[in-house]
Amino acid sequence: MRKIIIGSRGSLLALWQANHIAQRLKEEHGLESEIKIVKTRGDKILDVPLAKIGGKGLFTKELEELLLSGEIDIAVHSLKDVPVEFPDGLSLVAITKREDVRDCFVSEKYPSLEALPLGARVGTTSLRRTMQLKIIRPDLDTQSLRGNVQTRLQRLRDGEFDAIILALAGIKRLEIEGELRYAKPLEIQEMIPAMGQGALGIECRSDSEFWEILCKLNDEKTQIFCECEREFIKCLEGGCQVPIGVHANLNADHKLVLVAKIGLPDGSEVLSEMMEGEIENHLQIAQSLAQRMIARGAKELLQRAEKMAFESLK
Template sequence: MKKLIIGTRGSILALWQAEYIQKRLENELNILSELKIVKTKGDKILDVPLTKIGGKGLFTKELEELLLDGSIDLAVHSLKDVPVDFVDGLGLACITKREDVRDCFLSQNFSKIDSLPNGARIGTTSLRRSMQIKAFRPDLDTQSLRGNVQTRLKRLQNNDFDAIILAKAGVNRLGIDIEQVKYITPLPIEMMIPAMGQGALGIEMRKDNQMFVTLQKLNDEPTNICCNAERTFVKILEGGCQVPIGINAEILNDKILLNAIIGLPDGTKILKDKIEGQIHKAEELAEILAHRFVQKNAKELLVQAERMVFE
């Protein structure tokens, strides 16, 4: 059997993720592979906020083009970067077991958001995070922070920011600890609802690839159920990866709980709701929750949010 070619972005975190899948392919499926590093649009343009350079497919488009022309066999993505609508012929072979789903507060001088002084600068790439921070502390100054995790940590260490927000999954995967940043504080979901798919990895392939079915063996079913419910919610609201939407599905005591939030980037207007039900009805529950938001004019709110970003 020929080696499979894994397409990946070149950041340390992306390489960790690709190498993690590479090891699982070899150890669990006896499949050898090699990595092909690809620079995406999101990696090349670092001096502009994400929302102003394309949104959907920002970190996946180039990898998808290589999948379609056969240059790579699979692409490993952070699932939160994967658009809810796939290019014809492509799909997710599997979603692997989720890491910690929460966002994480990092600071050299302050232990938590509550302890930040008025007007403190918080670095984040995400309108979703900015929205929820502003709703909690309107006085804080959320500023765009682009680049890979190491770049963001260096800017924090150089005092460009009083704090930054990262996904806890990335913090865990890269082994970031108090030797690098004094205060590392996970944010409870009640305070900061994560992005769809946060903490999970998705393996994208051509559906006609003969290994597509084989790689489904790496799928984690509870993660798959939760992430597909989250993606259903975002799809109905026609929201991409860069709009201010938080959605998290969690399996608790034989039930599934979905928490969602939508609002303006400055936190001045927010819609929040949740729903609980049977696990096998996860996507149906996501649809019900999404339509509740639609009835509260969520789509118009997202248009207004987008307009605010581009003004």
């Protein structure tokens, strides 16, 4: 079988992810691969907050165009960046086993969110994180922070921020925990992650000659949790750049528990819900929870959130 061409963004973390998949393909299936680096719109526009340029395919569109043209065979994504709808002819073939799903507080001076001084500057790319930070600490000055992990950490070290929030999965994959003076994971109860956070999604053409091999990279339990979270987002018609936290997991009784939180970016209005059920009913649980939140005004709240975020950037 010929060598597989893997499309990837060019950051150290994206390349770690692509190399991780390449290594698994070689070790588990004897398949050689080559990595092709692709710059996406989200990588090119770094001086504008994500909420202003946000939309479907911010970090995936260029990779998907190369998949459709046959220039690459698969694209490896952070699943949290992948829209819930795919172009015709493309689909997710595998979702890999999840890393730690939590967000992480990182600072050079302060050991925790609680220890930050009044009005401290906190950098984050995410309206979801901004909303939940404001719920905990309304006084914080949340500011847009774009770029790869190394760029964000350098801006923190340069004193532009008192703290920043990163995905713990990226910190662990890059093995940089020892380089951070203060790094404290934020528990899910205080900051619900993004859909698919911590998992990698492998996208390819639906008629790919590699489909059967790629399926074997899938982690069934992670797939169920991520499908549940993505179905919830789909029902709410929410994109990657609106303030929605959603997380699925198993409780001590082996029931699937889905928790969700949506709200305005300033944390002034928030809806929170939780639902549990049998794991084989994961899609129905997501749909039911979404409908419950829609009945409470979720869609209208998200429209206001999007408008508020955009107006604050004018």
